[in-house]
Amino acid sequence: xxxxxxxxxxxxxxxxxxxxxxxxxxxxxxxxxxxxxxxxxxxxxxxxxxxxxxxxxxxxxxxxxxxxxxxxxxxxxxxxxxxxxxxxxxxxxxxxxxxxxxxxxxxxxxxxxxxxxxxxxxxxxxxxxxxxxxxxxxxxxxxxxxxxxxxxxxxxxxxxxxxxxxxxxxxxxxxxxxxxxxxxxxxxxxxxxxxxxxxxxxxxxxxxxxxxxxxxxxxxxxxxxxxxxxxxxxxxxxxxxxxxxxxxxxxxxxxxxxxxxxxxxxxxxxxxxxxxxxxxxxxxxxxxxxxxxxxxxxxxxxxxxxxxxxxxxxxxxxxxxxxxxxxxxxxxxxxxxxxxxxxxxxxxxxxxxxxxxxxxxxxxxxxxxxxxxxxxxxxxxxxxxxxxxxxxxxxxxxxxxxxxxxxxxxxxxxxxxxxxxxxxxxxxxxxxxxxxxxxxxxxxxxxxxxxxxxxxxxxxxxxxxxxxxxxxxxxxxxxxxxxxxxxxxxxxxxxxxxxxxxxxxxxxxxxxxxxxxxxxxxxxxxxxxxxxxxxxxxxxxxxxxxxxxxxxxxxxxxxxxx
Numbered sequence: 001x002x003x004x005x006x007x008x009x010x011x012x013x014x015x016x017x018x019x020x021x022x023x024x025x026x027x028x029x030x031x032x033x034x035x036x037x038x039x040x041x042x043x044x045x046x047x048x049x050x051x052x053x054x055x056x057x058x059x060x061x062x063x064x065x066x067x068x069x070x071x072x073x074x075x076x077x078x079x080x081x082x083x084x085x086x087x088x089x090x091x092x093x094x095x096x097x098x099x100x101x102x103x104x105x106x107x108x109x110x111x112x113x114x115x116x117x118x119x120x121x122x123x124x125x126x127x128x129x130x131x132x133x134x135x136x137x138x139x140x141x142x143x144x145x146x147x148x149x150x151x152x153x154x155x156x157x158x159x160x161x162x163x164x165x166x167x168x169x170x171x172x173x174x175x176x177x178x179x180x181x182x183x184x185x186x187x188x189x190x191x192x193x194x195x196x197x198x199x200x201x202x203x204x205x206x207x208x209x210x211x212x213x214x215x216x217x218x219x220x221x222x223x224x225x226x227x228x229x230x231x232x233x234x235x236x237x238x239x240x241x242x243x244x245x246x247x248x249x250x251x252x253x254x255x256x257x258x259x260x261x262x263x264x265x266x267x268x269x270x271x272x273x274x275x276x277x278x279x280x281x282x283x284x285x286x287x288x289x290x291x292x293x294x295x296x297x298x299x300x301x302x303x304x305x306x307x308x309x310x311x312x313x314x315x316x317x318x319x320x321x322x323x324x325x326x327x328x329x330x331x332x333x334x335x336x337x338x339x340x341x342x343x344x345x346x347x348x349x350x351x352x353x354x355x356x357x358x359x360x361x362x363x364x365x366x367x368x369x370x371x372x373x374x375x376x377x378x379x380x381x382x383x384x385x386x387x388x389x390x391x392x393x394x395x396x397x398x399x400x401x402x403x404x405x406x407x408x409x410x411x412x413x414x415x416x417x418x419x420x421x422x423x424x425x426x427x428x429x430x431x432x433x434x435x436x437x438x439x440x441x442x443x444x445x446x447x448x449x450x451x452x453x454x455x456x457x458x459x460x461x462x463x464x465x466x467x468x469x470x471x472x473x474x475x476x477x478x479x480x481x482x483x484x485x486x487x488x489x490x491x492x493x494x495x496x497x498x499x500x501x502x503x504x505x506x507x508x509x510x511x512x513x514x515x516x517x518x519x520x521x522x523x524x525x526x527x528x529x530x531x532x533x534x535x536x537x538x539x540x541x542x543x544x545x546x547x548x549x550x551x552x553x554x555x556x557x558x559x560x561x562x
Contacts, residue, residue: 037130039080042072061131064111065138066145067553073173074137074180082129083180084136090115092185093136097143102203103193104303105146109551110139140185141176142551147192150310152546153554158539160354160446163516166315168192194313199306201524206302213295218245220292227283229265236260239283242291243267248274274525276327276533278462286462290534301532304543305522312518319486320514321360321479323450323471325353326521326533328464330450330473332482338526340482342474345453345464352537353469355519358442362508363480365498366429367439371396372447375468380425384413391425395432398423429504437499438476442515450515452476465536471517487511 041061065071075083084090097110107113118132148168154161169175179188193199212218219241227236237257243249249267265281272279275290283291319334325346332340347353351374371380383390391398391408398406400423411423427433436452446469453472458464466472473479477495484490487510498505521533521540535541 033126034082034130034133035080037126038075038082038134041127041130041134042068042075042080058131061135064114064135066142066551070141070173070553071134071137074141074177075134077174077177082133083177084133086183089180089183089185090136093140096185096189097139100143100146102207103147104202104206104306104547105143105151106548109146109151110143111135112139115139137176137180140180144176144179144189144192145553146551147189147310148314150307151551152307152543152549153552154311157542157546158355160356163312163357164314165311194309196309196313196316197528198313198520198524199309201528201530202302202306202309202522205522205530206299206306209295209299209302212245213299218242218295221283221288223288226285227260229260229262229281231260232256232258233260234258236264239268239291240264243271246271274529274531276462276531290532298532300544301535301540302522303547304540305520307543307547308518308520312516317514320516321450322516322518323353324523325355325517325519326536327523327531330471330479332479340475340479342476342479343459343464344474345455345458345466345472347467347469348465349537351468353448353467353471353517354446355517356444356446356448357514357516358444359512360440360442360483360509360515361512362441362506363483364439364441365495365505365507366437366502367433367435367451367504368429369427369433369435371425371427372468376421376425379468381413381416381421384408385416388413394427395430396425396427398425429502436472436476438480440473440476440479440515448517450476450479463534463536483509483513 041058062068075081084093094112094115097112097115098107100107100110100112115132115135118128118135124132149165154163179185182188219238221238221242222235224233224235227233227239236259239260240249240254240257243264244251248271249264252263254261254263268283268287269279269281271277271291272281272287275287277287277290319332321330321332323330323344323346328344328346330342330344331338380390380396388408398408398411400406406423429437431437432454434453436454439449439451441449448470450471450473455466455472456474458466458472459474477492477499480495481490481492484495484507498507519537519539521535523531525531
């Protein structure tokens with residue numbers, strides 16, 4: 001009896017071993033089929049010119065992929081084995097890309113609907129499973145790319161762009177493979193987002209404004225005469241509701257909703273401050289226009305600036321000077337702390353200050369001003385053709401290429417053009433010099449610099465587009481003292497002596513500092529609250545168009561696809 005039982009269990013064991021072995025063999029065969037299919041789907045053929053072209057196959061599927069050469073690199077390290085065999089990983093990625101709209105991005109750029117439609121039961125064929133695996137990888141790669149660099153290529157929008165777009169690693173394909181297989185998708189994507197208050201503030205505001213849009217629209221304030229504190233008008237009730245909708249005014253019962261009371265005035269002033277408007281508590285045309293911007297426009301404005309922040313705030317240095325052109329504001333930051341700030345005057349709409357990055361190396365006290373080419377061509381020469389007293393009234397003198405003074409009367413101003421003008425025009429140092437008493441030099445092809453100005457009254461204006469492109473600074477000597485005191489002991493009195501001498505003097509910085517010319521129409525104030533600005537140069541629409549358009553993979557500088 002014992003012998004029979006032993007024989008029976010032995011036969012069961014043999015059957016089990018054979019079955020399991022067959023099952024493992026079946027899995028191995030299927031895994032090999034899947035690897036072969038993934039490799040085939042990512043095969044890159046050579047075109048007639050020697051460049052790679054997409055391989056033939058399912059044309060609809062192939063058209064979905066961003067850059068097959070990069071996807072192939074991701075799979076190559078694992079012998080083209082599937083990366084998304086864990087169903088929980090698949091579901092987590094789909095959840096994460098479904099929330100891409102919280103970053104102002106479009107989940108459909110990451111195949112969101114298609115992946116939700118593509119079920120992954122085990123009985124699916126290897127070609128469909130391979131396509132789903134590749135599509136999941138493509139979705140992750142796209143989303144990671146967008147969070148790191150932005151969806152749009154800034155160089156396609158602005159040819160002045162020279163900010164760096166640094167790789168996260170020398171081997172981004174390997175990084176992505178490890179992020180996928182290491183079960184840290186959420187952490188990896190969060191790490192790619194800009195780690196700066198501006199980004200978080202705009203994300204919170206985007207969600208809040210979308211909620212307002214979902215509920216309809218904020219109340220509009222009817223047009224009419226300026227609304228002033230103390231007056232009673234039916235339009236005041238609409239103004240009250242409008243400020244409540246954006247949390248500038250608390251929801252509280254009032255005896256007369258048509259009365260422009262002190263609490264409403266306080267809310268109006270706060271709104272004006274956050275919009276960069278003149279803060280007087282009156283609701284005139286400019287304030288009314290801002291109040292009546294549709295909420296959907298504000299949503300798009302925030303999306304545009306989230307994209308700009310993804311472009312800009314990558315691997316920030318410990319210290320830098322930032323000029324927000326759209327906000328007419330300049331700041332010096334050290335370890336994320338504002339050490340100096342001041343109002344700024346920027347270029348007129350027809351002489352826009354460009355967005356770019358440069359390195360501040362020195363300052364010049366009591367500078368002379370040599371007329372730059374644009375001002376010479378568009379202002380000086382036409383003015384002199386009309387009135388030859390123009391230069392003397394402005395304190396400007398003409399010199400030849402050897403530095404010798406030239407009599408104005410000896411020049412035929414009617415026939416002169418910039419191309420045939422063999423002289424240069426210069427203004428000497430002094431209180432009336434267009435550059436004031438100090439300029440901050442960061443060599444660049446735009447001839448742009450920061451400087452003082454004798455026109456101090458312009459800083460009282462809400463919108464300050466009065467220059468020919470350079471940045472006029474409020475409190476420039478405070479900035480100079482702050483920068484010089486980084487490595488040396490400079491007192492305000494030391495700078496006062498330099499200025500009082502009346503002689504040009506160059507002072508080099510011991511440690512150069514980066515200057516960034518930015519254009520943000522939505523950003524975080526120092527208290528972390530949202531601030532919005534009018535799009536003075538009409539630059540937002542081009543970014544929005546690119547953000548809503550098709551994605552094009554542009555390898556970052558220095559990275560070559562194998």
